[in-house]
Amino acid sequence: MSQDLFFQHLANGISLGSLYALIAIGYTMVYGILRLINFAHGDLLMMAAYMVFYGMLIFSLPWWLSVILAVILTAALGAGIERVAYRPLRDSPRISVLISAIGVSFFLENLGTVLFGGRAKAVYRPDWLAATHEIGGVSIMTLALVIPAVTILLLLVLSYLVYKTKTGMAMRAVSRDYDTARLMGIDVDRVIGFTFVTGSTLAAVGGIMWALRYPQIHPFIGVMPGLKCFIAAVFGGIGNIPGAVLGGFLLGIGEIMLVALFPDLAGYRDAFAFVILILTLLFRPTGLLGEKIAEKV
Amino acid sequence: MKKKGLILALVVMLVASLSLAGCGGAETDGGEGAGDDVIRIGVYEPMTGDSAAGGQMTWEGIELANELYPEVLGKKVQLFLEDNKTDKSEAANAVHRLIEHHNVVAIIGSYGSSMSMAGGPVAQEKGIPVVGCSPTNPLVTLGNDYYFRVCFIDPFQGRVMAQYAFEDLGADTAVIIRNVADDYAVGLGNYFQEAFVSFTGSEDSILAVLDYQKGDQDFTAQLTTVKNLNPDVIFAPGTYGDSALMIRQARELGINQPFLGGDTWEAPEFIEVGGEAVEGVALSTHYSPEATVTDAAKEFVQVYTDKFGKEPNAFAALGFDAYMVILDAIERAGSAEPQAIRDALAATENFEGVTGVITLDENGDATKSAVILKVDNGEFRYLTTVNPN
Structure with missing residues (x-):
């Protein structure tokens, strides 16, 4: 493989990986605080993408205003889901909440089919985002530079939020023990609600970036990214925010390199991701950056 | 009480959405x-x-x-x-x-x-x-x-597009990119390959057959390989949406060669999703109102x-x-x-x-002519009719 070719593949891998990383952050944050894998995360990104689409089409809003509104509405939707589907199960076994999350995921997919129809829709993309640059024989789209930048920015903002602010301290306390946190005067419901708002905001940003990169949306658009980013989060160490970013980048680059180096295995690209998941769970369940946490009793 | 009502509403909506989507x-x-x-x-x-x-x-x-x-x-x-x-x-x-x-x-x-x-x-x-x-x-x-x-059926459709690539576009080399999970795409790709090889007289005229998987949205790895091989045409049988995304990504990577496909590309979504990237793309299909017989x-x-x-x-x-x-x-x-x-x-x-x-033959198949359409100014335009021999 020539050098140019290798760098082009690497650029493609980073571009895909940064998207995975962006979505995996939201997954891992909700898990880190609540010990809940929010399976509806992928479907929230679908809803966000549709909100941008309809904001521009029906209400003829400028694209940036549609994006801002979609992020706010998705955050509200996330809070609503938490209120309706997760909060009533706060004292139930964790598996009940997990099943509820799967239910919400199916609900959003079918709701999307009823509301938006099963046919795919094309997403508008501003021209400046789609402009391509030739850098030393490697073609890179502006968007492929914007997405990693957004990912890193959100990583920093989120790390600051969780580790440096009072709310973040409350979140970490809640993640340890609801009852003790409550005794310390923390409003657990409010903190968890806030966690979901933040997680859904991340899903919205991820969904919009995904729709800009692959400008076709349909009600099941969130399923595959949802699964892949879950794998990325587990690979990096679920609950660990920098781990999710690392996992996302490695998964994206790994997938691209698999297809590039072994074209015959291209059909097994998704299988490759799932094999990584299984191997991680077998040999390093805490992931690359995850630390051993004693299971609370 | 209020909480129960909320849950009930959710359940009702869930059931309604499932049954509506179901039928x-x-x-x-x-x-x-x-x-x-x-x-x-x-x-x-x-x-x-x-x-x-x-x-x-x-x-x-x-x-x-x-x-x-x-x-x-x-x-x-x-x-x-x-x-x-x-x-x-x-x-x-x-x-x-x-x-x-x-x-x-x-x-x-x-x-x-x-x-x-x-x-x-x-x-x-x-x-x-x-x-x-x-x-x-x-x-x-x-x-x-x-x-x-x-x-x-596809042996005919594959030959129609191979002939178009060879005679009308003057192509000597081609790459096939196909959805490996789709019987249609795999079959049509094979028939195109067979016909194209027989037109050019060289086994090497197909530079590569590349696969992708149902649900893939990122084709940059395959397309980078294509760019490096530099074929005269790219034959990419697949679903309209996947293919439109792929052609967009190809143009973003600086691949300017013509893309060819089959009847599944004939959908408004192909042009909506593909936008300017699918201009000039040609496909074979069953019928055009401009060529009614x-x-x-x-x-x-x-x-x-x-x-x-x-x-x-x-x-x-x-x-x-x-x-x-x-x-x-x-x-x-x-x-x-x-x-x-x-x-x-x-x-x-x-x-x-x-x-x-x-007329249905002993297999239950019809023998019909194909039409070739080309995307021009955001619309499918009738190009020509190809009759079976």
């Missing part, structure tokens, strides 16, 4: 127990999923045909639609439901060879005849006495345009024809018994359809 919301009224005065015809099409546009376009044609010709043998024809969700196992389930639950005597469907190949054996086992609108893979009807189709076709263009306010596409036309071929078979059989319909279908000869004259 595609398009079953004609009447339901069970309509008695002997009704002839029940089932339809299984992808109303949701990757091929939703194809299924919905086909259903428009079938519905229109039913509206214009609602009766045969003095009985009303009632349609039952099941959504196969662009999924092989759902397709088999859909056929099963049509036969067991709706007691249909004949079935129309499905857009997409994979779905038809999954549904076919179920119908064969139950002895219910099926007429496919647009599944083009030869294996759909091969070895299945109950499966027929009103479209051409029969009187039935002229009438069809008129009524379709009046009803939907747009020009008909190949899939609406094939859906229309599939319905008409079944009606014709019931009329000739003088009976609505599945076996009698099957035997009459097998004897279909010189039936004047919208998409051409239909």
Whole structure:
């Protein structure tokens, strides 16, 4: 493989990986605080993408205003889901909440089919985002530079939020023990609600970036990214925010390199991701950056 | 109390959305127990999923045909639609439901060879005849006495595009990129390869056959390989949406060679998603209103345009024809018994359809001409008609 070719593949891998990383952050944050894998995360990104689409089409809003509104509405939707589907199960076994999350995921997919129809829709993309640059024989789209930048920015903002602010301290306390946190005067419901708002905001940003990169949306658009980013989060160490970013980048680059180096295995690209998941769970369940946490009793 | 109400509302919405999505919301009224005065015809099409546009376009044609010709043998024809969700196992389930639950005597469907190949054996086992609108893979009807189709098959379609690439575009080398999970794409890719090699006389004229998987949205790895190989044309059979995304990504990577594809690209979504990137792309398909051959076709263009306010596409036309071929078979059989319909279908000869004259051969396939369309200024434009020899 020539050098140019290798760098082009690497650029493609980073571009895909940064998207995975962006979505995996939201997954891992909700898990880190609540010990809940929010399976509806992928479907929230679908809803966000549709909100941008309809904001521009029906209400003829400028694209940036549609994006801002979609992020706010998705955050509200996330809070609503938490209120309706997760909060009533706060004292139930964790598996009940997990099943509820799967239910919400199916609900959003079918709701999307009823509301938006099963046919795919094309997403508008501003021209400046789609402009391509030739850098030393490697073609890179502006968007492929914007997405990693957004990912890193959100990583920093989120790390600051969780580790440096009072709310973040409350979140970490809640993640340890609801009852003790409550005794310390923390409003657990409010903190968890806030966690979901933040997680859904991340899903919205991820969904919009995904729709800009692959400008076709349909009600099941969130399923595959949802699964892949879950794998990325587990690979990096679920609950660990920098781990999710690392996992996302490695998964994206790994997938691209698999297809590039072994074209015959291209059909097994998704299988490759799932094999990584299984191997991680077998040999390093805490992931690359995850630390051993004693299971609370 | 308030909390319970909220949960109840959620459950009700969930159930409603599931049941609506489940039947595609398009079953004609009447339901069970309509008695002997009704002839029940089932339809299984992808109303949701990757091929939703194809299924919905086909259903428009079938519905229109039913509206214009609602009766045969003095009985009303009632349609039952099941959504196969662009999924092989759902397709088999859909056929099963049509036969067991709706007691249909004949079935129309499905857009997409994979779905038809999954549904076919179920119908064969139950002895219910099926007429496919647009599944083009030869294996759909091969070895299945109950499966027929009103479209051409892929050995022909592959040759049409190989000939176009070689003679009209002057291409000496090609790369094939195909959805490896899709029987249609794999089959059509193989037939294109065979024909292209025989035109160029060189095994090496196909530089590579690259795969992708159903649900992939990122094709940059395959396309970077293509860019490096620098072929004269790229043949990329696949679903309209995937292919449009792929062509966009190709242009972003600086690949300017022509893309060629098959009939599944004929969907408005292909142009909407592809935008400027798909300008100049050529594809083969079954029908164009600009190249109508029969009187039935002229009438069809008129009524379709009046009803939907747009020009008909190949899939609406094939859906229309599939319905008409079944009606014709019931009329000739003088009976609505599945076996009698099957035997009459097998004897279909010189039936004047919208998409051409239909004669079903011993496999149950029609021999028809293909048209080549080219995307020009955001529209599919008729380029030429290719006749089978």
